[in-house]
Amino acid sequence: MTANGSPPRVSVDGGRVVVDVSGMWSLEAGIPSAGAVEEALAETPTPSAIRYEGGDLGAWDASLLTYLVRVGSLAREAGVSEDRGGLPEGVRGMLALAEAVPPRTQVRRHGDSQQIVTQIGLTTIEVTRDFGAVLEYTGEVVLSMGRLLRGKASFRGADLWLAVQKAGVEAMPIVALVSFLLGVILAFVGAIQLERFGAAIYVADLVGIAMVRDMAALMTGIVMAGRSGAAYAAEIGAMQGNEEIDALTTAGISPIDFVVLPRVLALILMMPLLTVYADFVSILGGMFVGVTMLDQTLVAYMVQTTNAVDLTHLVPGIFKGTVYGAIVALSGCLRGLQAGRSSLAVGAAATSAVVTAIVMIIAAAGVFSVLSYVLGI
Amino acid sequence: MLDSGDAMIRVRGLTMAFGDFVLMRDLTFDVNRGDVFVIMGGSGSGKSTLLRHLLGLKRPAAGEIYYGDINFGRADPTTRSGVLRNLGVLFQAGALFSSLTLAENVGISLEEYLPDLSPADVRELAALKLSLVGLAGFEDYYPAEISGGMRKRAGLARALALDPEILCVDEPSAGLDPISSRLLDELILELRDSLGTTVVIVTHELESIFSIGTNSVFLDVATRTITAQGPPLELRDRATDPAVREFLHRGRISDGDQS
Numbered sequence: 001m002t003a004n005g006s007p008p009r010v011s012v013d014g015g016r017v018v019v020d021v022s023g024m025w026s027l028e029a030g031i032p033s034a035g036a037v038e039e040a041l042a043e044t045p046t047p048s049a050i051r052y053e054g055g056d057l058g059a060w061d062a063s064l065l066t067y068l069v070r071v072g073s074l075a076r077e078a079g080v081s082e083d084r085g086g087l088p089e090g091v092r093g094m095l096a097l098a099e100a101v102p103p104r105t106q107v108r109r110h111g112d113s114q115q116i117v118t119q120i121g122l123t124t125i126e127v128t129r130d131f132g133a134v135l136e137y138t139g140e141v142v143l144s145m146g147r148l149l150r151g152k153a154s155f156r157g158a159d160l161w162l163a164v165q166k167a168g169v170e171a172m173p174i175v176a177l178v179s180f181l182l183g184v185i186l187a188f189v190g191a192i193q194l195e196r197f198g199a200a201i202y203v204a205d206l207v208g209i210a211m212v213r214d215m216a217a218l219m220t221g222i223v224m225a226g227r228s229g230a231a232y233a234a235e236i237g238a239m240q241g242n243e244e245i246d247a248l249t250t251a252g253i254s255p256i257d258f259v260v261l262p263r264v265l266a267l268i269l270m271m272p273l274l275t276v277y278a279d280f281v282s283i284l285g286g287m288f289v290g291v292t293m294l295d296q297t298l299v300a301y302m303v304q305t306t307n308a309v310d311l312t313h314l315v316p317g318i319f320k321g322t323v324y325g326a327i328v329a330l331s332g333c334l335r336g337l338q339a340g341r342s343s344l345a346v347g348a349a350a351t352s353a354v355v356t357a358i359v360m361i362i363a364a365a366g367v368f369s370v371l372s373y374v375l376g377i
Numbered sequence: 378m379l380d381s382g383d384a385m386i387r388v389r390g391l392t393m394a395f396g397d398f399v400l401m402r403d404l405t406f407d408v409n410r411g412d413v414f415v416i417m418g419g420s421g422s423g424k425s426t427l428l429r430h431l432l433g434l435k436r437p438a439a440g441e442i443y444y445g446d447i448n449f450g451r452a453d454p455t456t457r458s459g460v461l462r463n464l465g466v467l468f469q470a471g472a473l474f475s476s477l478t479l480a481e482n483v484g485i486s487l488e489e490y491l492p493d494l495s496p497a498d499v500r501e502l503a504a505l506k507l508s509l510v511g512l513a514g515f516e517d518y519y520p521a522e523i524s525g526g527m528r529k530r531a532g533l534a535r536a537l538a539l540d541p542e543i544l545c546v547d548e549p550s551a552g553l554d555p556i557s558s559r560l561l562d563e564l565i566l567e568l569r570d571s572l573g574t575t576v577v578i579v580t581h582e583l584e585s586i587f588s589i590g591t592n593s594v595f596l597d598v599a600t601r602t603i604t605a606q607g608p609p610l611e612l613r614d615r616a617t618d619p620a621v622r623e624f625l626h627r628g629r630i631s632d633g634d635q636s
Contacts, residue, residue, distance in 0.1 A: 246429070247468055
């Protein structure tokens, strides 16, 4: 008699292993280990069968079935047959159902553990393919822009203005916050060093040039990557899951024209404006520090800034901002279009879009720095 | 049946694969004019994937798909878009564009293919198509504001926007109650009869298969190819393949039947 939780009795009768499962079975008491059966099978010189006895079986649940399945797989391993005659009909029926599941060989499984060499190989193939896909996609966007210029793109003006509002106007508060604080931080860092030489007035030059040339565009690009790039990837990824992209294709409308183009154009139009806006706000941030903490006059700070910052700083900054905007929009839309059809895939697409955009922005910023050094701009 | 002159779609030796993984191979069948052609098979047998191949959304790993005399896989973009113009598709969940109203959803392919239509004409046509599927008065609703069944009917209206010669429907009954799904079946039949549309349906709903299907193919998961083709009712009574019989009898094969 098996009390709740105590293991079933296993005995050997001739060449047969007898498993007595009488008693109460409940998941709360846990699932007994099949170790006793394994030992019995090992001790018996030539086991012929496993016989179950359940004459006094009380209430039972999945714990009994799990135990029996475990014993069953031991029996298969040892190559002995099972005699289930002693089990009640309900248990036998459930076991038959559990075993009736055909092995599903046609479904692909991912994530099997692989050798490191295999992983390196697969990753290389994937990266190469991805590079090809990026090239193809960039080409398609360029072609689509050509169609737009010829007035042949399936492009809705309303979509563009909506994207302009979302990526441009609605991004202004966060861009203002980030650039104001960045201006403040730069001013403080500069002030500590420059005050030692009595050159605190040059804080205005530092903030002005650093922000206008590089930092404003860079920070705005990164803010937009998190804000709009992720949103684009998620939106388009969800459209992919809902078969909307397929519906566009079968309606003869290029998804690039209809979905990607308004978003890319919106960011290319808005990023220069946001960059100039960020320049302005960050200079305000620097000015705030200069006037309130460093005892500079407003006029002195403004004059110093206007003397330091000229078009050779402003134009490259705006150009960089525009390029970063294009990067953010292109990578967001690309990852959305590449997304799979599950809700998990949408999250993965958003993550991947932000990562791609930030990596590309930083890489582009590096290239710009080297270029401007070489060209002496 | 093969090489009949009236075939709208001819599929020859089509192999569908995801990378190295072959889903179905050697599919060969014809869809004739005026057919309600059912693609059936168990879950995971590649019914929807076959439809995606027919729509050109996936490229065949091998084999050809012909629309009339046009080899769809090899056609240039202009020819392809000409083929697509004659194809209406109702996707599983409607796949309405969520940023557009129902009228705009229906009107979008009209605008695309008939750029000379005035916006007022497009709207009027869209309203007409919506009224055909029982959605008169819902022109300015957004997809998120209507029920799943209505979304499906709106999707049907969009599929019919250009009076296509071929209407493809993916799982018409998915997510619908029995009555709505029967109404949708009847609607499809009515459209076939009055517009002469050829219909390709992907489904595993036996009731639909028997009530509207005039021809069919059965995709078998185990052998990864077509194991039976013909009118569904005939297949139910005369098919020799046990998997087909089991499918069409909901897994219950009565002993009295010949097998």
